Amino acid sequence: MKVKIGFIGCGGIAGAHMKALKQIEDVEFAAMCDIDGARAEKAAASYGGKVYTDFRRMFDETKIDACFMCIPPFAHKGQEEACIERGIPFLVEKPVHLELESAREIAAKVKKANLITSVGYVLRYFDVVEMAKEMIAKEQVSFALGKYYGGVPGGGEGWYSQKALSGGQLVEQATHIVDMMRYFLGDVEEVFGYKTTGINDKIYKKYDTEDTSTLLLKFKNGSVGNLTCTWLWTGFESGVEVVGKGVIFNYERNTLTVNNFNKKVTHISSLDPMLEEDRAFIKAVADKDASFIKSGYEDAVKTLAVSLKAQESMRTGKPVRL
Numbered sequence: 475m476k477v478k479i480g481f482i483g484c485g486g487i488a489g490a491h492m493k494a495l496k497q498i499e500d501v502e503f504a505a506m507c508d509i510d511g512a513r514a515e516k517a518a519a520s521y522g523g524k525v526y527t528d529f530r531r532m533f534d535e536t537k538i539d540a541c542f543m544c545i546p547p548f549a550h551k552g553q554e555e556a557c558i559e560r561g562i563p564f565l566v567e568k569p570v571h572l573e574l575e576s577a578r579e580i581a582a583k584v585k586k587a588n589l590i591t592s593v594g595y596v597l598r599y600f601d602v603v604e605m606a607k608e609m610i611a612k613e614q615v616s617f618a619l620g621k622y623y624g625g626v627p628g629g630g631e632g633w634y635s636q637k638a639l640s641g642g643q644l645v646e647q648a649t650h651i652v653d654m655m656r657y658f659l660g661d662v663e664e665v666f667g668y669k670t671t672g673i674n675d676k677i678y679k680k681y682d683t684e685d686t687s688t689l690l691l692k693f694k695n696g697s698v699g700n701l702t703c704t705w706l707w708t709g710f711e712s713g714v715e716v717v718g719k720g721v722i723f724n725y726e727r728n729t730l731t732v733n734n735f736n737k738k739v740t741h742i743s744s745l746d747p748m749l750e751e752d753r754a755f756i757k758a759v760a761d762k763d764a765s766f767i768k769s770g771y772e773d774a775v776k777t778l779a780v781s782l783k784a785q786e787s788m789r790t791g792k793p794v795r796l
């Protein structure tokens with residue numbers, strides 16, 4: 475039986491999901507929805523599906539088995555609730571929301587409905603990440619050091635650079651590294667945040683978010699952490715280092731290096747993590763079994779909470795408990 479998919483949002487990341495889904499058997503593109511009709515048309519021309527500009531109309535007119543939500547953070551306005559009401563499993567891109575209370579309410583409804591959900595924390599699907607998680611669990615680890623350095627997406631002109639639309643780099647992009655730190659070390663208990671501003675806003679007209687954010691994290695398991703992200707860099711660097719007694723795990727994108735001082739071993743993944751993520755979601759929907767999914771909605775809200783609470787700390791100058 476084919477799993478019929480509907481997309482809400484047919485922009486950049488949706489295109490990557492469509493490309494991955496095309497490689498998975500038993501997937502049918504049933505509907506493409508975007509408020510920009512031309513984007514939905516273009517996606518439908520390449521992959522198939524009926525074209526919509528209104529997601530409610532899509533749900534009313536076309537039967538779908540699963541929904542992919544690939545919309546910007548500010549645009550979450552009832553799509554998840556509409557899926558929950560209709561019992562349609564969904565994969566939603568990170569960050570799941572900009573308002574923590576709304577995200578928590580959605581998480582409670584997802585749980586009550588026992589709905590299969592997946593969130594685009596795609597790094598979790600790298601085999602080297604799983605390898606790192608298993609190895610870290612066997613060590614006496616004490617701290618994690620995360621980084622996410624890049625340039626302002628969209629040439630500094632689009633929704634990314636506006637706080638009210640994206641939440642800023644920490645919420646929108648470095649959330650991947652917050653999530654990796656949680657994946658390796660468990661839940662965060664308290665966060666303290668500092669920020670710098672005043673460079674990018676002189677260059678880009680609508681830029682009104684941090685240039686750099688630095689977080690101090692206290693984990694429930696007693697470990698500590700530090701994450702720094704910046705939109706001042708020209709290239710791209712991101713990763714996490716986890717340090718324990720006599721061992722350093724360095725994870726960067728598809729590469730894990732385990733350093734035991736006198737022995738350093740590097741593992742490089744050749745997996746396409748988005749293909750793995752989408753395959754897991756489709757299998758979960760087809761088999762009605764959420765166990766294939768590595769990041770469900772409720773867990774993703776905990777990652778969102780870390781970055782939003784860090785920004786609260788930046789505003790108040792005080793550490794914030796989660």
Ligand SMILES: NC(=O)c1ccc[n+]([C@@H]2O[C@H](COP(=O)([O-])OP(=O)(O)OC[C@H]3O[C@@H](n4cnc5c(N)ncnc54)[C@H](O)[C@@H]3O)[C@@H](O)[C@H]2O)c1
Pocket residue numbers: 482483484485486487488507508509510513529544545546547549567568569594595596646
């Ligand atoms: N997992 C990853 O590695 C990864 C990578 C890139 C982006 N993302 C995430 O995916 C999301 C989308 O990012 P993008 O780069 O694709 O953005 P984008 O701007 O390229 O595309 C977003 C699309 O959503 C459409 N849209 C906006 N509001 C809508 C609504 N209410 N209903 C239907 N369509 C609507 C826009 O018209 C646009 O076509 C963001 O949350 C981003 O963080 C995740």
